[in-house]
Amino acid sequence: MKKEKQLKVFGGRYMGRRFNEVPGSKRMIIAAYTKKQAMEIGNVSQSEFKNFFCETGNPNELSVATEVGVWIKRSFDDKMLGKIK
DSSP states (O other): OOOOOOOEEEEEEEOSSSOTTOOSOEEEEEEESSHHHHHHHHTOOHHHHHHHEEEOOOHHHHHHOOSSEEEEEOTTTOOEEEEOO
């Protein structure tokens, strides 16, 4: 029997240059099946991903990221701005 892929949720820094709608420095959450997919949809280089991202265990972030995508968190009240990609 084939093993089902498990969705992983990565958290890291967002510097405000990837997506025009969201300027400034914030926290970025990326849900993907692999690190390579996470780097592609988050528009993150391999070295930046290695240095500033890791799998998150935060229950709030895990509850938001239930499908493949990218979310940005507002820094001042810990709420997500919504799915960006």
